Amino acid sequence: MARLSRLALPGEVHHLIQRGHDQQPIVRDDEDRRAFMEALRECAALHKVVVHAYVLMDNHLHLLATPPAPESLSRMMQSLGRRYVTRFNRRHGRSGGLWEGRFRASPLEAAWLLSCMRYIELNPVRAGLAERPEAYAWSSAAHHLGALRDPLVHDHAGFWAMGNTPFERDANYRRFLEEGSSPEEVEAMLAAALRGWPLGSDAYRAQLAKLTDRPLAPRPRGRPPRKTVPN
Template sequence: MALAGHLHHLIHRGHNLQPIAQDDDDRRALLAALQDCAATHKVAIHAYVVMPNHLHLLVTPSTDDGLSRTMQALGRRYVAAYNQRHSRVGTLWEGRFRAAPIEAEAYLLPVMRSIELNPQRAGLVQDPADYVWSSAAHHLGRRRDPLLTDPPGFWALGNTPFERELAWRRLLEEGEQESERKRLVDAALKGWPLGSARFLQLLGDVSERPLTPRPRGRPPKIKPVPI
């Protein structure tokens, strides 16, 4: 489910958790294709990380089908180039991408942080800013990334770039609870929105899809009331 104007946490994994890029040239090609496809279909990218076998994005599509169109275009463009470069055929991704809308007020910064902590958590770097293939260096003031559009919630961290970068550094150093990380990932993989009751009601008004998991098993039998 993707809804125009709402933040979405997206995860796209390699087939059988195989690598989605073999070297830095692949990673550059993936991000270049992502930038072009997102611009074409009017999807703002707020945070990202290219991990060895999966991709995380935090995005806002401007149309209901913009996110799907972006990822379809990315698949056609990047996978074709990847297969040609590495003399292979077949799929690269594990089926369709997974994504869920999230409420900005409550989950923008936690999801951004979780995305940018991925390389550190995996032991690839000690400092998230040192990982070239994520948005962390941009948000910490190391470089300006043309792929990114900073959301209002990030601007609210401070009145100047220095204040925002310092506040973001503190949030990254604070880290996240493993239970929180699993909750964010699980919601994205299963497509369940994250937010307040008011947010879920708002989404329910514009979506026919169930917004919360159904109870497992058969519904309980209702005993007839004696008359």
């Protein structure tokens, strides 16, 4: 069976996941992390992809981003691979690919935006790398909690709706983070991104169906039921 094309729709927020091959590190130290983030900023700007949230872990990357064109996400990630992987290989005396195949992505409805931001920015806390999300230097959490201004991050309207002032938004978002992600939320977000299906309501999928001919849900398995011919 042919592999489905990646679902990438202009103007829609997408959750991207890129993993290291065989769960191997994609960064080994802070010099790698700085180089990765510099390359990501350059490639996002080059292809005009708007990044709303991110976390760079040792062996994978999460992004929440909006592309201006269907091919923008792929071109950004291809550019990132060329710029960063070449440098990583040269620095560490290795060759070959770094990624576990192509990146995974799914568009998501606005109602899922904050939940996905929370899941992304709590990654280091869940992994035991930081006690507080903003203490981890390689994510957008510090930006959203008012600790610094991250030039990579462009706040989504859904985040701005959390308060009328920066102080109110920061406080409300902190409380939202402290609530944590439910197992059901995490399962839904990961399943959608890894399988390439949109995350949202039936109405959202119907809206997306007007923008693409690609299937938006798995087809039923097995043969269709045989029609009964009346006697």
